[in-house]
Amino acid sequence: MHRTGELYGQFETLEQQKDTATLGMWIFLATEVLFFGGLFLIYSINRHMYSDAFGVGSNTLDLKLGGFNTVVLILSSLTMAMAVWSAQTGKKKFIPIFLILTLLLGTVFLGVKVVEYKQKFDHRLIPGQSFDISYHANHPTASDKPADIAAEKEELEKAFHADPNLNSHAQLYFSLYFGMTGLHALHMVVGAGLLLWLLKQSIAGRFTPSYNTPVEIIGLYWHFVDIVWIYLFPLLYLIERHR
Amino acid sequence: MSSQTLPITHEMPREHYLNATYGIRSWLLTTDHKRIALLYLASVTFFFFIGGLFATMIRIHLLTPAGFLVTPETYNKLFTMHGVAMIFFFLIPSIPAVLGNFLVPMMIGAKDLAYPKINLLSWYIYLIGGGFVLYSFSTGGLDTGWTFYTPLSSVYSNSAVTPAVIGIFINGFSSILTGLNFIVTIHTMRAPGLTWFRLPLFVWAQYATSIIFILGTPVIAITLLLVGLERMFHLGFFNPALGGDPILFQHLFWFYSHPAVYIMILPAMGVVSEIIPTFARKPIFGYTFIAGSSIAIAVIGFVVWAHHMFLTGESVYAALAFSLLSYLVAIPSAVKVFNWTATLYKGSVSYDTPMLYALGFIGLFLIGGLTGLFLACLGLDIHIHDTYFVIAHFHYIMVGGAVMGYVGGLHFWWPKITGKLYPEFLARIAAMVLFVGFNLTFFPQFILGYLGMPRRYHMYPPEFQVLNVMSTAGASILALGYLLPMIYLTWSMRYGKVAGPNPWPATGLEWQTTSPPPTENFDVTPVVDWEPYDFDHRPDLGLTAGAGELAPSHGDD
Numbered sequence: 182m183h184r185t186g187e188l189y190g191q192f193e194t195l196e197q198q199k200d201t202a203t204l205g206m207w208i209f210l211a212t213e214v215l216f217f218g219g220l221f222l223i224y225s226i227n228r229h230m231y232s233d234a235f236g237v238g239s240n241t242l243d244l245k246l247g248g249f250n251t252v253v254l255i256l257s258s259l260t261m262a263m264a265v266w267s268a269q270t271g272k273k274k275f276i277p278i279f280l281i282l283t284l285l286l287g288t289v290f291l292g293v294k295v296v297e298y299k300q301k302f303d304h305r306l307i308p309g310q311s312f313d314i315s316y317h318a319n320h321p322t323a324s325d326k327p328a329d330i331a332a333e334k335e336e337l338e339k340a341f342h343a344d345p346n347l348n349s350h351a352q353l354y355f356s357l358y359f360g361m362t363g364l365h366a367l368h369m370v371v372g373a374g375l376l377l378w379l380l381k382q383s384i385a386g387r388f389t390p391s392y393n394t395p396v397e398i399i400g401l402y403w404h405f406v407d408i409v410w411i412y413l414f415p416l417l418y419l420i421e422r423h424r
Numbered sequence: 425m426s427s428q429t430l431p432i433t434h435e436m437p438r439e440h441y442l443n444a445t446y447g448i449r450s451w452l453l454t455t456d457h458k459r460i461a462l463l464y465l466a467s468v469t470f471f472f473f474i475g476g477l478f479a480t481m482i483r484i485h486l487l488t489p490a491g492f493l494v495t496p497e498t499y500n501k502l503f504t505m506h507g508v509a510m511i512f513f514f515l516i517p518s519i520p521a522v523l524g525n526f527l528v529p530m531m532i533g534a535k536d537l538a539y540p541k542i543n544l545l546s547w548y549i550y551l552i553g554g555g556f557v558l559y560s561f562s563t564g565g566l567d568t569g570w571t572f573y574t575p576l577s578s579v580y581s582n583s584a585v586t587p588a589v590i591g592i593f594i595n596g597f598s599s600i601l602t603g604l605n606f607i608v609t610i611h612t613m614r615a616p617g618l619t620w621f622r623l624p625l626f627v628w629a630q631y632a633t634s635i636i637f638i639l640g641t642p643v644i645a646i647t648l649l650l651v652g653l654e655r656m657f658h659l660g661f662f663n664p665a666l667g668g669d670p671i672l673f674q675h676l677f678w679f680y681s682h683p684a685v686y687i688m689i690l691p692a693m694g695v696v697s698e699i700i701p702t703f704a705r706k707p708i709f710g711y712t713f714i715a716g717s718s719i720a721i722a723v724i725g726f727v728v729w730a731h732h733m734f735l736t737g738e739s740v741y742a743a744l745a746f747s748l749l750s751y752l753v754a755i756p757s758a759v760k761v762f763n764w765t766a767t768l769y770k771g772s773v774s775y776d777t778p779m780l781y782a783l784g785f786i787g788l789f790l791i792g793g794l795t796g797l798f799l800a801c802l803g804l805d806i807h808i809h810d811t812y813f814v815i816a817h818f819h820y821i822m823v824g825g826a827v828m829g830y831v832g833g834l835h836f837w838w839p840k841i842t843g844k845l846y847p848e849f850l851a852r853i854a855a856m857v858l859f860v861g862f863n864l865t866f867f868p869q870f871i872l873g874y875l876g877m878p879r880r881y882h883m884y885p886p887e888f889q890v891l892n893v894m895s896t897a898g899a900s901i902l903a904l905g906y907l908l909p910m911i912y913l914t915w916s917m918r919y920g921k922v923a924g925p926n927p928w929p930a931t932g933l934e935w936q937t938t939s940p941p942p943t944e945n946f947d948v949t950p951v952v953d954w955e956p957y958d959f960d961h962r963p964d965l966g967l968t969a970g971a972g973e974l975a976p977s978h979g980d981d
Contacts, residue, residue, distance in 0.1 A: 191536040191613070193949075201538045201612045208604050208638055219650070219676055223661055231667060309658040329770035349666040356659035360650065
C-alpha cells in the first residue's frame with residue numbers, strides 16, 4: 182500500500198489511522214496480560230503450597246537494589262509520559278531529550294538486574310544440580326556482617342524444620358524469580374529497541390501534534406512493562422520482610 | 425447451476441492482484457492481504473501433507489493387531505507428529521489465515537487489513553515456527569503426544585522436544601498477530617453503511633475466533649516456553665521432583681487447547697453460514713442468533729477446559745462444574761444448526777459443490793457435537809476416556825467439521841480467488857468421495873472406542889481387526905477425496921472457465937468486485953445500503969431476470 186504523507190494507503194483519514202494503531206496496542210497489551218498471567222498463576226499456587234520456601238527465597242533478594250530499580254522504572258515512566266506530552270503539544274526539541282532520559286533509566290534498571298543476577302549466581306541460587314539455599318549462610322564473604330549471617334542461619338533452620346524439602350521448593354521460587362524477571366527484562370530490551378527507533382524518528386522531526394501515534398503507543402507499551410514490575414516487586418521482594 | 429444458464433460469457437479483468445506485479449520478490453515482500461492468503465494456502469497445504477503422511481503410516485501400521493509397519497517408539501512419534509503438524513500448523517491457521525485473510529477486508533469493503541506489514545510478518549513467524557518443528561521432526565522426532573504433558577515432555581522424553589516447543593511458541597505469535605489484525609480491522613475499517621449487524625456471518629465468526637487467538641494463544645505460548653526452560657535450564661515449574669505440579673501444566677495447556685478447538689470450528693461455521701443462504705436463495709434464518717452464538721461459543725469455550733482432566737483426580741465439585749459448563753456449549757452450537765436447517769426449509773436449494781460440503785458439515789458436525797456431550801458426561805467419560813471414541817469424536821469435529829468447512833470454503837471462493845471455475849461434476853464427485861471416506865475412516869473408531877480400544881497404543885487385541893481394517897480402507901478413500909480437489913483446483917487455475925464477478929450469485933461485498941479482485945479490492949469504496957443475505961432487494965444479482973428461482977423470505981411463507 183502506498184502512503185500519502187503520514188497517511189497509509191489502507192486508511193481513509195488520519196483519525197482512523199490513529200484509532201486503529203491505538204486499539205491494536207491495547208489489544209496487544211491484553212495478550213501480554215495473559216502471557217504474564219500464566220506465570221502469576223504458577224506463582225500464586227506454588228507460594229500457597231510452599232510459603233516457607235518462598236519466604237526464605239524472597240529474603241535472599243537485595244531489597245535496596247530492588248527498591249532502587251522500582252524508583253528508576255517509575256521515573257522512566259514519567260520521562261516517557263513527558264516525551265508523549267512533548268510530541269502532542271509540538272515541543273519537538275524536547276521529544277528526543279525525554280526519550281534519551283527514558284532510555285538511560287531503562288538501561289540503569291537492566292544494569293542493576295545484571296548485578297542482582299550475578300549475586301544469585303555467586304550464592305548458588307540458580308536452579309539445578311548445584312543449587313544450595315544454605316550456601317551463602319555457610320560460606321559468608323568478608324563483607325557480610327556476622328549478625329546478618331547468624332539471622333540468616335536461624336531463619337534457614339526454622340524453615341528447614343517446617344519444610345524438610347526446602348532446597349527443592351526454593352528452586353521453584355528461583356525458577357519463578359528468573360522466569361518472571363527474565364521475561365520482564367526481555368520486554369525492557371524490546372522496549373529499548375523501540376525507543377531507539379523513536380529517537381531516530383524524533384530527531385528527524387517526524388512527530389507533530391497531528392501525527393504522534395508511534396510515540397503514544399510505544400509509551401503505552403513502556404508503561405505496561407513498568408506496571409508488570411510494580412506487581413513483580415512486592416511478589417518477589419516483599420512477601421516475608423516482616424520477619 | 426445458475427451460472428450455466430446465464431448466456432453471458434465473462435472475460436478476465438485486464439489487471440488484478442495476481443498480475444499487478446511479477447517476480448518472486450513481489451510475492452515474498454507483498455503486503456497485499458490476498459497474496460499473503462495464497463502464501464498461507466501453500467504453506468498450510470504443505471503441513472497438511474506432512475501430517476497426512478504420518479496419518480497414513482499410522483493407519484497402515486494398525487492394519488494388523490500386532491502392528492506391522494514401525495516399532496512402538498516410532499509409533500509414538502508418528503501420532504505425536506501427526507497431531508502437532510495438523511493442529512498447530514494446519515487446522516489453526518487454515519481458515520483464518522487463508523480464507524479469513526483473503527475475505528475479511530473484502531467483506532467489509534476495506535482496501536486491506538489494518539496492519540498489512542504485520543500480516544506479512546505473521547506469515548514469516550509461521551514459517552520460522554514451522555522450521556523449528558520440522559527440525560524437531562527430522563532430528564529424532566517427537567514422542568510426547570501433541571499435548572506435551574509434563575514431566576514426560578520436560579524431564580523424561582529423549583526425543584527432540586525443545587525445538588518443537590520453541591517452534592510452537594514462535595508460531596503462537598503468528599496467531600496472535602492475525603487475531604489482533606482481524607479485530608482491529610473489523611472495528612475500524614468497515615465501509616460506510618456496513619453496521620455490525622450487516623456484517624457477513626463469516627466476519628462474525630472470524631471476530632469470535634480472533635478473541636480466542638488473542639486471549640488463549642499467549643497462555644499456551646508461556647506454558648510451552650516454561651516446558652522449554654525446564655528442559656534447557658533445569659528450572660522447575662511443573663517438575664514433581666521439586667514439588668512442582670504437573671497437573672497445573674495440564675490446566676494451562678487446556679486453557680488454550682480447548683478453545684483452540686473453537687478456533688478450528690468457528691471459522692468453518694462461518695463458511696457454512698455464507699454457503700447455506702447462497703444456495704438456498706433466501707436470507708439466513710436468525711441472523712443475530714447465529715452471530716451471537718459465535719461470540720457465545722468463544723466465551724463459553726474459555727471455561728470448559730478441565731473436562732479433559734476428569735481422570736486426573738481433580739475435585740468432584742470442579743468436575744461437576746466443568747461438566748455442566750461443557751454441556752452449555754451445545755446450546756449456541758445447536759442454535760447454529762437449527763438456524764441453518766430453518767434456512768434450508770422452503771429454500772430453492774441447489775446442490776452445487778460448496779453446498780454439498782456445507783450439508784456434509786452439518787451432518788458430521790452434528791455427530792461430532794453430540795458425541796462431545798457423551799464425553800462431557802462425567803460417568804460416561806470415565807468409561808470412554810482416552811479411547812478411540814475420543815479420537816473419533818474430535819476427528820468428526822476437526823476433520824468432518826473444520827476441514828469440510830475449509831475445503832467447502834475454498835470451493836465457494838475459488839472463483840473469486842483465481843477468477844476461474846473448476847469442473848463442477850468432478851468436484852461434486854470429490855465431495856462425495858470425501859464424505860464417504862471420512863465416515864468409513866472414523867465411524868468404526870466410535871465403536872472401537874466404546875468397546876475399549878485405548879488411543880495411542882501401537883497394537884490391539886485381534887477381535888478389533890475388522891473395524892481397524894475398515895478404518896484404514898476409509899482412510900485411503902479419504903486420501904483420494906483430498907487429492908482430487910488438489911489436482912482439479914490447480915488445473916482450473918490455468919484451464920478453468922472464466923468465472924465472472926459473481927458466479928453463484930451471492931450477496932456479500934466481496935462479490936461486487938471483479939474476479940480476481942484488483943490489488944485495492946474495490947475501484948471505489950462501496951457503500952452498503954442493504955441487509956445481509958437479502959436476495960429480494962438485490963436486482964443487481966440478476967436473479968429476478970429468471971436466471972434462478974428465488975425462495976420466499978421468512979414471513980412470506
